[in-house]
Amino acid sequence: MRPPFRFVRLGLVWGGPALRPRAVLARFGPAVLGLACGVLALGPALGPGFALRYDMVFVPDPPVRLPGGFPRAVPSDQVVALLSAVVPAEIVQKAILLGLFTLAASGAAALARDALPGGGIVPRLAAAAFYAWNAYLAQRLLIGQWALLLGYAGLPWAVRAAAGGRAGRLTVALLPAAVGGFQAMLVSALTVLPVAALRGGGGGARAVLSSVLRGGAVVGVLSLPWLVPALGSDAAADPAAVAAFAPRADGPFGTLGSLLALGGIWNSHAVVPGQEMPALATARLVLAAAAVAGFVRLGVVPARPAWWPGLAAAACAGVLVACAGAFAPGVPRALIGWWAGFGPLRDGQVYVAPFALAQAAGVAVVAAALRRSMPAPVAAAAVAVPMLALPTFALGAFGRLGTAEYPEEWRRVQAVVNGDPAPGALLSLPWSAYRAFPWNGGRVVLDPATKMFSRPVVWNDALVVGTGGGRRIRVAAESPRARRIGALLAGPAAVPLTGALKREGVRYVLAGGVDENTFLSRLPGATPVYRGPELLLIRL
Amino acid sequence: MLKVLAALAVGAVLAGVASVAVVNVAAPTAEPPNKPLYNYGDR
Numbered sequence: 001m002r003p004p005f006r007f008v009r010l011g012l013v014w015g016g017p018a019l020r021p022r023a024v025l026a027r028f029g030p031a032v033l034g035l036a037c038g039v040l041a042l043g044p045a046l047g048p049g050f051a052l053r054y055d056m057v058f059v060p061d062p063p064v065r066l067p068g069g070f071p072r073a074v075p076s077d078q079v080v081a082l083l084s085a086v087v088p089a090e091i092v093q094k095a096i097l098l099g100l101f102t103l104a105a106s107g108a109a110a111l112a113r114d115a116l117p118g119g120g121i122v123p124r125l126a127a128a129a130f131y132a133w134n135a136y137l138a139q140r141l142l143i144g145q146w147a148l149l150l151g152y153a154g155l156p157w158a159v160r161a162a163a164g165g166r167a168g169r170l171t172v173a174l175l176p177a178a179v180g181g182f183q184a185m186l187v188s189a190l191t192v193l194p195v196a197a198l199r200g201g202g203g204g205a206r207a208v209l210s211s212v213l214r215g216g217a218v219v220g221v222l223s224l225p226w227l228v229p230a231l232g233s234d235a236a237a238d239p240a241a242v243a244a245f246a247p248r249a250d251g252p253f254g255t256l257g258s259l260l261a262l263g264g265i266w267n268s269h270a271v272v273p274g275q276e277m278p279a280l281a282t283a284r285l286v287l288a289a290a291a292v293a294g295f296v297r298l299g300v301v302p303a304r305p306a307w308w309p310g311l312a313a314a315a316c317a318g319v320l321v322a323c324a325g326a327f328a329p330g331v332p333r334a335l336i337g338w339w340a341g342f343g344p345l346r347d348g349q350v351y352v353a354p355f356a357l358a359q360a361a362g363v364a365v366v367a368a369a370l371r372r373s374m375p376a377p378v379a380a381a382a383v384a385v386p387m388l389a390l391p392t393f394a395l396g397a398f399g400r401l402g403t404a405e406y407p408e409e410w411r412r413v414q415a416v417v418n419g420d421p422a423p424g425a426l427l428s429l430p431w432s433a434y435r436a437f438p439w440n441g442g443r444v445v446l447d448p449a450t451k452m453f454s455r456p457v458v459w460n461d462a463l464v465v466g467t468g469g470g471r472r473i474r475v476a477a478e479s480p481r482a483r484r485i486g487a488l489l490a491g492p493a494a495v496p497l498t499g500a501l502k503r504e505g506v507r508y509v510l511a512g513g514v515d516e517n518t519f520l521s522r523l524p525g526a527t528p529v530y531r532g533p534e535l536l537l538i539r540l
Numbered sequence: 541m542l543k544v545l546a547a548l549a550v551g552a553v554l555a556g557v558a559s560v561a562v563v564n565v566a567a568p569t570a571e572p573p574n575k576p577l578y579n580y581g582d583r
Contacts, residue, residue, distance in 0.1 A: 267581030466582035
């Protein structure tokens with residue numbers, strides 16, 4: 001029987017050129033390697049239930065709604081909600097997380113193929129392994145920023161598309177970042193626009209301008225879902241956040257050494273366990289230095305890839321933005337104080353992503369050099385080096401990632417609130433954004449109430465960051481309504497709250513871990529509609 | 541040949557260090573925080 005035409009066209013016929021073992025490895029090897037990295041890194045987070053950690057909050061049956069305030073999770077939450085209408089949300093979460101690794105690895109391998117045409121499979125696999133297994137990806141995963149990582153994973157594809165100069169391909173390549181939202185798109189814009197500007201090809205300044213405008217237009221259109229609500233938002237940005245979220249040293253080589261090795265996240269709870277060990281930190285820094293040397297070497301060959309100058313510029317710019325928070329905090333502080341739109345600069349380590357991609361391309365160059373001077377099996381072992389330099393990222397960073405099932409009472413409360421057609425917001429208490437539930441293994445996670453209900457949720461979006469010695473930095477709430485309600489709650493305990501909360505448009509209060517008698521005395525006339533071991537739901 | 545031996549030595553050292561790190565991290569550690577409220581994180 002003859003195989004279908006489309007298989008013949010793609011060479012996917014046994015004995016055809018694409019199904020020879022070497023060709024299969026070249027075509028699918030990087031993606032399979034990325035998937036394997038994902039399985040190994042996520043480990044227990046792939047079990048039944050939801051992986052809940054810091055900003056990674058997935059809930060059962062999430063509603064499709066636009067949140068008020070700054071659109072921090074737009075359109076990522078809406079896309080998850082739409083997908084969850086078809087597939088259970090926990091499956092959606094696992095597919096996204098595994099997809100991140102697969103997309104990142106296959107993209108880095110494709111970039112390596114551009115850099116070293118005819119270089120064989122080893123450099124591609126080495127680039128894939130490096131880009132799917134490094135401190136940046138690990139730390140951002142451990143702080144739960146999966147939406148940012150969608151942009152990171154799509155970055156190599158976006159770079160290739162921008163270098164090609166075709167708007168259609170760039171649009172497709174930026175779709176993961178577009179789904180991720182503001183952080184993913186900002187990191188992508190930082191990378192894609194220099195690549196578009198410096199891709200060469202002749203034509204002078206007019207061609208450069210045209211290329212940048214085309215890339216900018218694609219980035220702009222794909223940013224509209226979060227850009228429009230952001231520009232219309234009354235959210236404020238607190239310059240104090242720069243001190244809270246500046247990069248920090250996560251090993252013995254200081255903040256700069258940590259950033260060069262792609263680490264340096266502000267949160268000490270988001271580092272991979274054992275990451276600070278001197279021997280491992282040294283191995284990562286040496287690997288980073290070799291990767292940078294490889295990337296620089298790639299830039300001096302006559303047939304360097306079209307994306308090289310732009311990616312080099314983006315990598316330098318990203319490292320500079322990250323360094324500004326640590327070494328010149330006055331600059332981002334002044335910018336944020338001047339205009340809240342500069343708020344995303346507060347967590348500068350995010351912008352190290354293009355540097356990670358440049359290093360992945362450099363790793364491919366180093367692996368190609370090894371391959372030329374050594375037997376294939378020895379050179380192929382280089383693929384394992386990123387894992388050996390960060391071994392404790394495996395198995396969900398040794399339990400930092402895991403799964404949990406929501407207690408039944410969360411589902412009951414969700415059903416009551418979402419089944420009520422009357423308008424009005426839900427106020428989530430206690431007045432703090434992050435929780436460490438016993439049923440989630442004590443892992444810190446953003447209040448799930450922020451994602452669970454089909455009506456607006458008022459929660460305390462002020463952030464508290466410990467700085468050691470019992471000192472804390474308090475980053476003021478972004479939402480004006482949260483600030484007003486916070487002031488009400490902080491008032492004298494004898495003052496009833498029911499009227500004031502109703503005037504703020506609150507219909508429900510969801511309280512966890514409160515003393516019911518004491519708490520209800522502040523809400524005269526309110527009706528408890530659900531009482532559970534952990535949650536108390538009150539209708540005003 | 542010398543390059544191959546050097547590469548094998550580097551690989552062996554790296555594998556040894558990685559093993560030590562894994563054994564250290566896999567050892568029993570203190571209980572995770574178990575509080576109803578928690579900072580966003582600590583620097």
